[in-house]
Amino acid sequence: MSNPGESxxxxxxxxxxxxxxxxxxxxxxxxxxxxxxxxxVNYFRWYVANxxxxxxxxxxxxxxxxxxxxxxxxxxxxxxxxxxxxxxIGESVLSLDVEQNPRSGPRAVRAGPIDWIFGALFAIASVxxxxxxxxxxxxxxxxxxxxxxxxxxxxxxxPWRSWVRRQEGVTVVGRSLAEKMPEGAEETGLARRPVALxxxxxxxxxxxxxxxx
Numbered sequence: 001m002s003n004p005g006e007s008x009x010x011x012x013x014x015x016x017x018x019x020x021x022x023x024x025x026x027x028x029x030x031x032x033x034x035x036x037x038x039x040x041v042n043y044f045r046w047y048v049a050n051x052x053x054x055x056x057x058x059x060x061x062x063x064x065x066x067x068x069x070x071x072x073x074x075x076x077x078x079x080x081x082x083x084x085x086x087x088x089i090g091e092s093v094l095s096l097d098v099e100q101n102p103r104s105g106p107r108a109v110r111a112g113p114i115d116w117i118f119g120a121l122f123a124i125a126s127v128x129x130x131x132x133x134x135x136x137x138x139x140x141x142x143x144x145x146x147x148x149x150x151x152x153x154x155x156x157x158x159p160w161r162s163w164v165r166r167q168e169g170v171t172v173v174g175r176s177l178a179e180k181m182p183e184g185a186e187e188t189g190l191a192r193r194p195v196a197l198x199x200x201x202x203x204x205x206x207x208x209x210x211x212x213x
Contacts, residue, residue, distance in 0.1 A: 017079040018077060018078060018079055020079075021077075021078035021079035021081070021082050022078045024078075024082065025078050025081075025082070025139045025142055025143075026139075028135065028138075028139035029043075029139045029140060029143075032135070032136055032139065032140075044140075045213060047137075047140050047206075048206055048209050048210050048213055049210060049213075051140075051144070051202070051203075051206040052202075052203040052204070052206040052207040052210065053203075054137060055199045055200070055202040055203035055206060056199070056200070056203045058195075058199040067088065067195045067196070068193055068194065068195050068196070070084045070087050070088045070091075070195070071084070071156065071194060071195065072084025072085075072087065073085065073088065073145075073195050073198075074145050074149035074152055074153065074194055074195055074198045075145075075149075075153075076145070076146055076149065076153065078142060081138075081142050081145070085134055085138050088130075089130045089134065092126065092130060093126075093127060093130070141202075144202050144205070144206070145198055145202070147205065148198050148199075148201040148202040148205055149194075149198040149201075151190055151197065151198075151201065152190060152191075152194035152195075152197045152198045152201075153194070155189060155190035155191040155194065155197075156191050156194050158191065159177050159178055160175060160176070160177060160178070161175070161176065161177070161178045161181055161187055161189065161191060162174070162175045162187070162188045162189035163175070163176070163181050163182070163185040163186060163187050163188060164185065164186050164188050165182055165184055165185040165186070166186075167184070173188075
């Protein structure tokens with residue numbers, strides 16, 4: 001799993017990949033702005049007005065489907081961020097299995113005779129949502145993550161971890177180097193769910209900004 005604080009090549013240094021990825025994100029923002037203008041809508045105002053809800057939904061999805069497996073989504077490096085976006089979409093699309101096999105699975109949850117129809121519709125809708133998110137939301141989300149993702153990136157890249165260990169009715173809370181966490185301890189703190197944390201901070205920031213627009 002790549003570190004959200006590093007570039008795609010793991011060096012954390014801007015280069016050709018950095019420049020091309022940044023150019024792609026800036027171009028996407030400009031194109032989105034132009035398209036929204038054709039619809040007589042200000043892209044930035046629309047994003048601020050709806051971004052807090054979008055961020056909260058992303059935060060909920062992060063918990064539900066484990067977006068934490070794609071830490072590149074909060075990377076400050078554009079190439080790593082874009083790689084995370086495509087990784088998320090690729091894994092999600094490949095997991096959309098609508099092939100029906102009535103003999104597989106537990107008896108109580110076997111597929112019904114028309115489940116494949118609704119499954120196929122869900123798969124199509126999911127692909128559309130992913131494409132719209134990648135084109136319309138993700139470009140501005142990256143620039144928002146530069147600010148909102150700072151606490152999560154600092155927590156993830158810190159060698160220290162907070163943890164809790166529960167045993168025989170006793171709860172022990174501690175902090176130590178990651179490699180020295182006690183056996184059986186459960187990690188807590190900001191580093192545990194950096195993507196969800198970033199989305200929550202984004203929602204708060206956009207809500208505050210929206211009060212002044």
